[in-house]
Amino acid sequence: MTLLKFVDNASGKSIGAFSWYATHGTSMSRDNKLISGDNKGAAARFFEDWFTSIESNSSRSVPTPSNISKLIKKVRSIKATGGKPCDSSTSRSFKARKSDGSQFVGAFCQSNVGDVSPNVLGAFCTDSGKPCDLNHSSCHGDVTLCKGRGPGYPDDILSTKIIGERQFNKAVDLFMSATKELTGKVDYRHVYQNFSEMEVELSGKTKVRTCPAALGPGFAAGTTDGPGMFGFQQGDTEINELWKKVRDLLKEPSQLQVECQKPKAVLLSSGEMFEPYAWTPEILPIQILRLGKLIILSVPGELTTMAGRRLREAVKETLVSNGGGEFDDETHVVIAGLTNTYSQYVATFEEYEQQRYEAASTLYGPHTLSAYIQEFNHLALAMAKGRSALQPADWSPPDLSLKVLRLLADPFPDSLPGGKKFGDIKQDVSEPKGGSFKKGDRPSATFWSANARNDLLTEGTFAVVEMLQGQRWIPVYDDDDFCLYFKWKLDNSSLYTSLATIEWEVPEEASSGVYRLRHFGSSKKAQHSPIEYFTGASSAFTVS
Template identity: 40%
Template sequence: MTRMVPVLLLFQILTISPSRAYRFGLGIFDITGPAADVNMMGYARLGQNTHGIHTRLFSRAFLIQEDGPSPSTVLFINLDVGMISQLLKTQVVMELQKRYGGVFKYSNVLLTATHTHSGPGGYFQYFLYSVTSLGFVKQNFDAMVTGIIKSVEIAKSNMMNGKIYVAKGDIQNASINRSPASYERNPTEERKKYQSNVDTQMVLLKFVNSSGHPVGMLNWFAVHATSMNMTNTLISSDNKGLAALMFEERLNGHRNVGQGPFVGAFAQANEGDVSPNIQGPICIDTGRPCDYVHGTCNGRTQNCIAFGPGQDMFESTKIIAQRQYEKAWELFEVAKEEISGSISFAHQFVDMTEMKVKYGGHNRSTCKPAMGYSFAAGTMDGPGDFDFVQGTKSTNPFWNVIRDMIKRPSGELERCHAPKPILLATGELNRPLEWQPAVVETQVLRIGTFLIVALPGEFTTMSGRRIRNAVTQVVRRETGYWPRIKGSSEYHVVLAGLSNVYTSYVATPEEYELQRYEGASTIYGPLTLPAYVDQFQRLTTALMKGTQLPPGPTPPYLMDHLFSGLPPVLFDAAPFGFKFGDVIAPPKSIYTQVYLESAGPIRLAIGSQRSGDQVAPEKLEGLLLPRDVPNSVLRSRQISHIPPPSLFQGDHGSVPSNMLTTAHFLFTLSDEPISLAL
């Protein structure tokens, strides 16, 4: 063993290759789809259709290659969308190959989603994910593909020599576990290794050009983009997209959004059971805690709702975005560890319906896809309808009749998925199209000492940790990297959630047993995660050895079979005297700003010309105003976020006599925007 130590040390030093330089290009382009009448992708609610814009959606491309005559290239694209569809990945690769030949392929292009639940849907080829969007929405799909390609074109036209630095840090107040009862099913000894039931670490890359000027930033942090709740109808990039806009504005100055030279992306990780609604769930009818296992209030899920830190969803979005932005900026300023080494990638399509797994001392297999009863119960971020509850392990005769009208699951499927009671036998359905994927894309990118694992779905906290640990073990085994050599570069493994193809959730086998939402939505059965662990170990082994794996089965391309049930726009017209694109009411150069200081009750009478949008002032964003002011109303949609802290603590606008009140919000008085500070 003593003789092996110098060999291992030499192998590790040669593997790291610290002298290798990089070239990279960064690009951003708008991918915002139809802002009216298209169902939003995320909460799966009929009727939650786009009706305006909160923030625009963007594609942010990071093209990285070695500096040399035959450079190895990887392309990481972060999208402000709900998830990546196989159709989208396939179409993007096809379009890139039309323009650039064999430079880009499935294996070196990674598409990942921020998981906003407030973007237009209809860009999937698998039927289950297109039900609420009434099928394929070509206008949205084309906007996405066009914007993605444009972002890559910009990145490719701006290639430069430079360095990449990495930094890590924790965010303690931006996420909670929304299924702690499931998480606690994991082994005690495993849970003791971690300080929290969510991953609080942010990992950040800083891109600096040859002149030492920062040109880009990319980070990963696990939290759902569900600060904007299921009542929202405005297109929004949610907390991650807003954090990116904040970061880019700081580096680009007051340019038009999405048009500055600096590109900053906030990417997703293992967010499957992680919520930004950090106040946690509560029964909104009683104020009491929800049932811990079933997520119910008096036996129903509809009143068990989790809330963010703000007074409303807009402020909560801003607060969670701000906390990610602030940590990213902190890491950006201290990032000193340089990434070095060769660029490579490993990729393979696998049939996840028949993966062989040795688990619990037995040789077993994954299953054809199926969704459990608790899938229909939803979560505390967005509860479902009817009488479905989380943690359901038995069927219901009424719902079985409805289910069987679609497709009665086979006995084999029921046995494979046990203890999941099957609500939708998606793997045995192929009309009008396949309902969920069988062939899944798996991928690992390597940028020197930095590995990016593309997770094809929503992995829970512990599922992600097991993947990351498995990949890290392979890296250490293949490089002799144990223990760390003093002064050498450290290997980093990050998880890119919701990448390349969407396969719903991946819970651990232990979490699966409880059959809460995440377990019920683990579509390939209880051994889904062990199968992925084995697969990502195979990929990483090939990556580190420099060997090629067989490409695997090709996923279907169903573009020619897609259909749309979305009603067409029968009539649309600009106001008289204007055409589309005209500015009807240009902004004024100066607006009136009103300040008011008060140590006692505040009385305001504010009128609006549009009674349809009026709300009583005492209900305004938690700002309590006197009820005795007659006909006092305000347009709620015109109000921006009240930045914390809001000091209105007393009833009906009163505050302690020794405290001056300061708060800030915007409203519209007779259609003229006014900034009012109280």
């Protein structure tokens, strides 16, 4: 992991930290139906909360009331509020963390993540529990049975927390021990390059070309983080006649494409498909950023571990050899993966020969990595020599903003059963045995709601846990917290009636006291009517 710490020069206060570490955001499996920032989002949340707590020398907890039995009696008189109107910005004021511009930013950036899985226990067959076939990541020839296991298996959320915590803990170590101040130039080079049919010069002056984009059968096989289907396996270099006919209905690859992509068999010749517009990008942005002796390579794809290593080493060698002493062994190169656009994976030439998932998803043929190394070396040389990067004429990405197909329909108008208001309680929090919830319990409430896509409440929240402090209800957790779950669904009785359930897994650090659950949402009476906002809260309950 590489961490860059940001310090305000005037005050000397830390204002943020960016870290780069390669691991896929696939701790949450495809069975998860909740929106999540996965392990990177978890790490960022843990880091920012940790920094806030040490800066304020406090935690989010409050003094514990001494008499829980009195509180239990008190909460029985605090009923659900019923649905009430509010405005579009109300939910923002109920965030547990205020967005006032002063918040510390902890960013966990992606790197050469291509073949790095967070499911570190390995891949196992779901029918037998035995390890999958190593060469094809399948079980008895079936990839759908081969699935990776995270450290919290079988709990995806626990796995996400653990992998997030591991990144968070390492980031804290680096943050607290960071002493090397970056000095020197701030610089960049950026160009667009056409990676389809690019001439590439290899060592020994041999010249080769990249190919129009294509995906192979190993792509359709998926990975142990997300298995594919239809009988494909990783490592396949042939396609049966049935799938060739299906492929050819979309686009039969040219013979030039077939030869260029070998040993990949062309399952989808996306680089030769242009209706209603190009299926994959040809013109890609590549970029080098310089902060003193920290060099950041912005790559529009997912490089494998070894591909990333080769790219970093090549760029560093070019900088050191041509920089006239500005760059040396202390120059540190990191890869920022999946940046500026997305063009699938980048495998090494040797990995490409094996045609596993990453290689089958390497769009521009066996020399894709060599093309990246060549073009990044051109940028590095320009930076080292203080020259401008040469931008090929007329090479800029097409503007597709007026052509992009929108297949997701607008939400239907919202409706309610007679006598109900948006934000009313359908199922209130149930009082537990003993009258008080314990750490690890899950109080929940279900509200009459509306389609959450009416307004995504950006910078706001759909769900809040409020705590009674004195005479005021104070937000203490919102839907940015791992312990709070917001679940939306349509009511079984109607296609237009929505239900929203809020579940709170009471965390260990939660203080004893009086709480309630609050929901925010937005509704539309008709397709083109204005959006109306609402809120509602459950009855109160105690935590001890």
